[in-house]
Amino acid sequence: MSDLLIQLRGVTKLYGSGQAELLALKGIDLDIRxxxxxAIMGPxxxxxxxxxxxxxxxxxxxxxxxxxxxAHVEVLSRxxxxxxxxxxxxxxxxxxxLLARTSAQENVELPLLYRGDSAGVRRAAAAxxxxxxxxxxxxxxxxxxxxxxxxxxxxxxxxxxxxPAVVLADEPTGNLDTQRSxxxxxxxxxxxxxxxxxxxxxxxxxxxxxxxxxxxxFVDGRIASDVPNLxxxxxxxDAALPAEIL
Amino acid sequence: MLYSVFMLAxxxxxxxxMRSFLTILGIVIGVxxxxxxxxxxxxATQSIKAQIxxxxxxxxxxxxxQRMGPGGGGGGGGxxxxxxxxxxxxxxxxxxxxxxxxxxxxxxxxxxxxxxWATSVIGSSNAWFDAGNWKLASGRLFAADEQLAGAxxxxxGETVRREIFDGTIGQTGLGEQLRVRKFSCTVIGILAAxxxxxxxxxxxxxxxxxxxLQRRVTGSVKVATLLVSxxxxxxxxxxxxxxxxxxxxxxxxxxxxxxNFNIFDTQQLAETLSxxxxxxxxxxGAVAAVSLLVGGIGIMNIMLVSVTERTREIGxxxxxxxLEREVxxxxxxxxxxxxxxxxxxxxxxxxxxxWGLSSLMDVPYAFDPFINLLSLAFSAGIGVLxxxxxxxRAARLDPIEALxxx
Numbered sequence: 001m002s003d004l005l006i007q008l009r010g011v012t013k014l015y016g017s018g019q020a021e022l023l024a025l026k027g028i029d030l031d032i033r034x035x036x037x038x039a040i041m042g043p044x045x046x047x048x049x050x051x052x053x054x055x056x057x058x059x060x061x062x063x064x065x066x067x068x069x070x071a072h073v074e075v076l077s078r079x080x081x082x083x084x085x086x087x088x089x090x091x092x093x094x095x096x097x098l099l100a101r102t103s104a105q106e107n108v109e110l111p112l113l114y115r116g117d118s119a120g121v122r123r124a125a126a127a128x129x130x131x132x133x134x135x136x137x138x139x140x141x142x143x144x145x146x147x148x149x150x151x152x153x154x155x156x157x158x159x160x161x162x163x164p165a166v167v168l169a170d171e172p173t174g175n176l177d178t179q180r181s182x183x184x185x186x187x188x189x190x191x192x193x194x195x196x197x198x199x200x201x202x203x204x205x206x207x208x209x210x211x212x213x214x215x216x217x218f219v220d221g222r223i224a225s226d227v228p229n230l231x232x233x234x235x236x237x238d239a240a241l242p243a244e245i246l
Numbered sequence: 247m248l249y250s251v252f253m254l255a256x257x258x259x260x261x262x263x264m265r266s267f268l269t270i271l272g273i274v275i276g277v278x279x280x281x282x283x284x285x286x287x288x289x290a291t292q293s294i295k296a297q298i299x300x301x302x303x304x305x306x307x308x309x310x311x312q313r314m315g316p317g318g319g320g321g322g323g324g325x326x327x328x329x330x331x332x333x334x335x336x337x338x339x340x341x342x343x344x345x346x347x348x349x350x351x352x353x354x355x356x357x358x359x360x361x362x363w364a365t366s367v368i369g370s371s372n373a374w375f376d377a378g379n380w381k382l383a384s385g386r387l388f389a390a391d392e393q394l395a396g397a398x399x400x401x402x403g404e405t406v407r408r409e410i411f412d413g414t415i416g417q418t419g420l421g422e423q424l425r426v427r428k429f430s431c432t433v434i435g436i437l438a439a440x441x442x443x444x445x446x447x448x449x450x451x452x453x454x455x456x457x458x459l460q461r462r463v464t465g466s467v468k469v470a471t472l473l474v475s476x477x478x479x480x481x482x483x484x485x486x487x488x489x490x491x492x493x494x495x496x497x498x499x500x501x502x503x504x505x506n507f508n509i510f511d512t513q514q515l516a517e518t519l520s521x522x523x524x525x526x527x528x529x530x531g532a533v534a535a536v537s538l539l540v541g542g543i544g545i546m547n548i549m550l551v552s553v554t555e556r557t558r559e560i561g562x563x564x565x566x567x568x569l570e571r572e573v574x575x576x577x578x579x580x581x582x583x584x585x586x587x588x589x590x591x592x593x594x595x596x597x598x599x600x601w602g603l604s605s606l607m608d609v610p611y612a613f614d615p616f617i618n619l620l621s622l623a624f625s626a627g628i629g630v631l632x633x634x635x636x637x638x639r640a641a642r643l644d645p646i647e648a649l650x651x652x
Contacts, residue, residue: 058565058645079569086567093649097562101261111566113250158566 004070005165005198006032006055011064013050013221024050026221027064034165037192037199037232039209042218049170051218052202056089056168057081069165086114090159090197092188094171096151098143098158104130105139108157115162129157132195133187149180156187160197167191169201173208185211185233207233251572255580259587262552269548270588272541273628277592277621278599279534284617285600287527289609291520296610298516304344305377306486307510308472308493325506327468330456332496333371336472340488342480347374348469350459356406356452357425359417363409367426367452369459370473375437377475385420385435388455396457398431400424403449404439426452429462482511531617538621541588542628549581549636560640561648574641581633582626589625593618 013025025047032038042048053059054066057073058081066073068084076084085091090111098107108126117125130139133153143151152172159167169188173181189211192199203209210233217225259266310325333348350369355362368374372387385401392399402410402419411419423430431454440448460467476485486509493507553560563573597613604611 053646056565079571082564082567082569085565089567091565093562095558097558097649099559099562102257106257110563113254114563114566114568114572116250 003034004031005034005036005068006030007065007067008051008054008061009065009067011051011054011061011066013047013054013059014062024221025054025061028221028223030216030223030226032198032200034198035192035196036214037189037212038201038214038216039212039229040200040202040216040218041204041206041209042224043204046218047221048202048218050221052168052170052200055200056091057085086111086162088165090162090164090167092152092155092159092167092169092172094174096143096148096155096175098151098154100144101142103140103142104135104146104154104157107143107154108161110158111162125161126157129161130154132160132191133157147180148176149183152176152180152184153187156184156191160191160195164197166198166200169199171202171204173203173205178207181205181208189232189234248575251575252579252583254576255583258576258580259583265548265552266584266587269545270541270584270591272544273538273585273588273625274541274592274595276534276538276541277589277625278596279537280531280621281593281596281614281617282600282603283530283534284527285596285612285614286603286607286609287523287530288612288614289600289604290607291523291527292612293609294519294523295516298512298519304476304478304480304482305512306474306476306482306489307512308474308489308507309470309510310507326497327470328472328507329467330469332469332493333373333472335496336474336489336492339492340485342477342485344475344477345373345376345473346475347371347377347473348456349374349471349473350456350464350469351471352459352463354427354463356410358410358422359414361410363406365403365406365450365452367454367459367463369454369456369463371456373475374453374473377473380440381438383436383438384418385433387435393455393457396455396461398429398458398462399434399454400426400431400458401435401437401453402433403437403451403453405447405450406452407436424452426454427463431458482513486511535624538624538628541625542585542632545581545585545588545629546632546636549577549633550639552580553577553636553640556640557643557648557651560643561645561651564643564645565649570641573643574637577637577640578630578633581637582629585629585633586622586626589622592625593622596621 008028008030011025011028012023015022015024028051040048040052050059054061057068057076061074064074068088073081073084099110105123105126108129109122112122112125127136127139130136133156135150135153135157138146138150143154146154156167156172167188172188173184176184185208188199188201191197199212201208201212209215210229213229213232215225215227215229216223308328310327328348330348333346337343337346347370352367353364354367355364356367371393374380375387383404387401388399391397402424407419410424411417411422419433419436422433424433437449437451437453456469474489476482490505490509494505497506499506560573601611
């Protein structure tokens with residue numbers, strides 16, 4: 001439970017140059033162990049999204065080191081980072097980002113397609129992932145036929161279908177109402193507790209952050225506080241049986 | 247990997263069926279235009295070749311005149327016409343000549359069986375039938391004394407027989423009296439049908455002995471055309487040269503005078519005409535190929551729109567671990583599949599169109615597998631060419647920016 005999964009050392013991120021220069025991250029040190037559930041909070045412009053992009057290997061730091069499982073990420077090429085993402089990372093976005101006019105099944109299969117898995121393997125894994133997010137039987141519905149909460153569940157299934165080490169969720173409840181938000185949080189918490197998937201979540205809703213067991217606050221490109229959440233919200237309302245399905 | 251990327255491309259084409267169709271429309275039109283043009287052009291070339299070889303192979307046509315295009319009318323004014331003696335001189339003095347037929351021609355209306363029909367009355371000798379590859383359907387050719395005396399006998403072509411005698415019980419035409427202007431002639435033979443030629447319906451003809459035409463119709467001993475058929479395997483170029491020399495002598499031309507006659511070689515005529523249609527075919531094909539290129543630009547346009555429209559999708563694919571070249575390949579394959587699909591649809595349409603048009607235009611349907619394959623390959627190539635730029639743009643997107651795109 002205490003393997004060091006992610007280490008950030010003096011990470012800075014500089015955008016633009018000259019007059020328009022903006023130092024979004026001003027030297028971040030952050031350690032994340034496997035199996036943690038971390039909420040990253042902070043006002044807009046605090047650098048939390050930048051940090052998330054770097055943690056998700058979508059962006060590279062301007063200076064400093066990023067070690068993922070002890071390997072340096074900051075020196076990797078674009079394609080090497082893509083390979084790292086497809087192997088170890090899962091993404092959940094605020095806007096779901098499902099392919100339109102494409103069934104839930106096919107949406108979930110997408111990351112497996114890039115791994116080169118055969119159709120049979122893809123189908124089985126996608127069905128299992130959809131089952132895990134409580135959408136068994138909804139395989140052939142397209143996003144337009146699903147509610148927002150269900151769409152986000154499909155997106156979570158897509159993130160976990162590759163059995164990643166880390167799921168990065170960027171405002172996963174930002175587009176959902178309170179009840180659906182709590183369902184999604186319950187689902188993320190369950191994935192974290194039952195499958196041991198490390199979850200990094202950016203949110204600005206304290207209610208949602210309360211599910212995490214560690215809260216990291218960003219202010220002005222620095223980590224202002226990094227505290228454990230001793231009493232995480234634990235009562236996910238009907239996480240396994242979402243109300244909208246009933 | 248390639249297979250799954252191919253399936254991805256196919257899926258995204260099917261997801262936008264209407265737009266995919268509109269995208270490939272340009273290619274469809276281009277490909278079908280190219281193939282239809284070339285197929286019809288080839289058919290026309292074939293039919294011209296067939297028509298000219300129907301005139302008779304190894305045939306030289308000699309006509310008086312300074313300058314005359316192929317298939318032109320009678321002799322030029324002021325230029326001496328030929329005489330029957332010229333034909334005999336050619337036959338006896340030039341080696342390699344199989345037959346020489348002097349020919350006179352007059353457009354007249356013939357009457358018989360209560361019907362009349364405007365046709366072309368030809369005066370010539372029996373050699374005319376050899377030179378023109380004519381076969382008898384029934385009856386006989388002219389007798390020697392009939393030719394000498396200019397007897398009132400005639401042979402009729404299939405069209406004349408059909409128009410005058412068809413549907414009348416007991417009248418095959420043979421042995422009937424046919425009224426030609428002021429005289430009546432007995433039909434002694436019916437010619438086997440030859441069909442259409444470059445010069446019109448060859449079967450629409452009545453043949454009388456040359457003397458008969460001269461005495462009873464034209465009233466002159468002049469001969470408009472000499473048909474010279476060469477023996478098989480004789481050297482056409484040398485024969486033409488000695489024919490030219492002989493005619494210059496007989497027509498008293500000085501060394502520095504221009505020829506006042508023309509020699510047409512049907513073989514050469516066939517080549518000239520078919521090379522003309524081939525040039526036209528190439529030109530039309532090239533014009534149609536431009537529309538293929540325009541179709542390619544259409545594909546590029548739609549692919550660029552599609553890349554912009556699917557920016558978030560591309561961002562997602564990149565985020566979940568698609569490599570740059572996988573995204574490139576996906577969009578490239580999408581463009582190629584689209585344009586190749588356009589090629590296939592174009593070929594189907596072109597086959598239908600050229601089949602229909604060729605029967606409408608009365609030319610043979612000349613299916614050319616080469617142009618079909620070429621068009622298909624070309625349209626796929628257009629997909630690669632015009633798909634590459636949008637695909638590269640997609641592949642180089644920054645996943646963070648792309649995911650944020652609205």
